[in-house]
Amino acid sequence: MRSITTLDIQYAHRFYGFQGEAQYLHGHTGTLTIEVEDTIEPGVNMVFPCNEINKIAWDVLKNFDHALILREDDPLLPAILEIYEKQGIKDGSPRNTMKGEAFKTSLATAYPECRLVVTKETMTTEGMIKIVHELLKDKLNIAKITFTSGVNAASAEFDAGKEKSRCPLCGVLLDENGVCPKCGYRKH
Secondary structure, X not given: OEEEEEEXXXXXXXXXXXOOHHHOOXXXXXXXXXXEEOOXXXXXXXXXXXXXXXXXXXXXXXXXXXXXXXXXXXXXXXXXXXHHHHHOOOOOXXXXXXXXXXXXXXXXXXXXXXXXEEEOOOOOHHHHHHHHHHHHOOOOXXXXXXXXXXXXXXXXXXXXXXXXXXXXXXXXXXXXXXXXXXXXXXXX
């Protein structure tokens, strides 16, 4: 069975080298749907609490919200960083409070201080799915991810993997010591 949650992300990007309208810098509201698959945890009668899926995903994905997403070879990237430097916001500002943890993967690097994500590939709906899966595959048993951005959408299914130990009281993943980080339950 699956538990499903959605997150909305506001972002700007462009398709560098593309021969259509998307070559221009533009913004979107993207909707990300994450489906987590596992057995139903009897104590809470659910696969995984959707608010916990949302929290786990948002801890990483908030780096994409109100961010500029550019491919690493885009000539706009150095110009943007130079302007941010002149503005005094490259290393953050007091009003930039919605920062996720910085990350670097084979597909993308997040610079939360300046609301920037730099990607290896053009950030299409398909590209976003690959990045999200890479960031969350070890944290959730992801069976499917769908990303809709404007009139564009893509979806991919994944092998959800093996069952993960979850708390019988609140349904969240137990840590490596068998302790629930939410309620303190200890697996015997």
